[in-house]
Amino acid sequence: MTTDKEKTTQLYLVPTPIGNLDDITLRAIKVLKEVNYILAEDTRNTIFLLKHLEIEKQVLSHHAFNEHKTIENVIRKLKEGQKIALVSDAGTPGISDPGFLLARAALNEGIKIECLPGATAFVPALLKSGLPADRFIFEGFLPVKKGRNTLLTKLQTEERTIILYESPHRIIKTLLQLQEFLGEDRKASLSREITKKFEETVNGSLKEIHEYFNNEGIPKGEIVLVIEGAPVVKTKKNKYQKDEEEDE
Numbered sequence: 001m002t003t004d005k006e007k008t009t010q011l012y013l014v015p016t017p018i019g020n021l022d023d024i025t026l027r028a029i030k031v032l033k034e035v036n037y038i039l040a041e042d043t044r045n046t047i048f049l050l051k052h053l054e055i056e057k058q059v060l061s062h063h064a065f066n067e068h069k070t071i072e073n074v075i076r077k078l079k080e081g082q083k084i085a086l087v088s089d090a091g092t093p094g095i096s097d098p099g100f101l102l103a104r105a106a107l108n109e110g111i112k113i114e115c116l117p118g119a120t121a122f123v124p125a126l127l128k129s130g131l132p133a134d135r136f137i138f139e140g141f142l143p144v145k146k147g148r149n150t151l152l153t154k155l156q157t158e159e160r161t162i163i164l165y166e167s168p169h170r171i172i173k174t175l176l177q178l179q180e181f182l183g184e185d186r187k188a189s190l191s192r193e194i195t196k197k198f199e200e201t202v203n204g205s206l207k208e209i210h211e212y213f214n215n216e217g218i219p220k221g222e223i224v225l226v227i228e229g230a231p232v233v234k235t236k237k238n239k240y241q242k243d244e245e246e247d248e
Helices: 026-034 043-053 067-079 100-108 122-129 148-155 168-182 206-216 239-247
Strands: 009-013 037-040 058-061 084-087 112-115 136-141 161-166 187-192 200-205 223-227
Touching (some): 009 100, 026 084, 043 058, 067 084, 100 112, 122 161, 122 187, 122 223, 168 223, 187 206
Parallel strands (some): 009 084, 037 058
């Protein structure tokens, strides 16, 4: 067991806007101004954001294809006392973006981490869907090949609301497969370009959403798919469950 209560924060995980640059928080701006370095998934996108915020800071590349190689150097800088912020192209680092490996390595070295609250695309998509938001699972992107059918099979009996990310060029195929595994009538909601100029949310059954985009054409931009959970299977209550209900 470890605690970082007495330690000084060295690594900051800083959410960035998922579309509208005005969604950056005041605290995020403060941290980005104070750190020594900023690690970015795509330095071009981050430099554009920094220019908008009128912040001049050294930006280093840290993405899915080089993070295994860069972590050692980043940890060294942190142990030397440097303060570093990790950002993704949009949203919160570590949510379907690089961040997990660095956070784990930092914790293993006793380095204190702070994660600022901020933008994550699936939260507004979930709340706009009209589907239950009290219990849900987030699966990120479905496997492209290996393990895809296995996961879709597991989702057939998942009773909580299901949240997926998907790319525009795979969404039509994914909607078709979801109909096969979950049923054509399963309620769903597809949101794209959240907080951007052409933001759109389409609600309906999986079949209706599939037909809509088959007619309208492949949607552009970041896509979040929210799907109704499977019907709850009622089972006979045992003595302990009955006692709990009476206590409540």
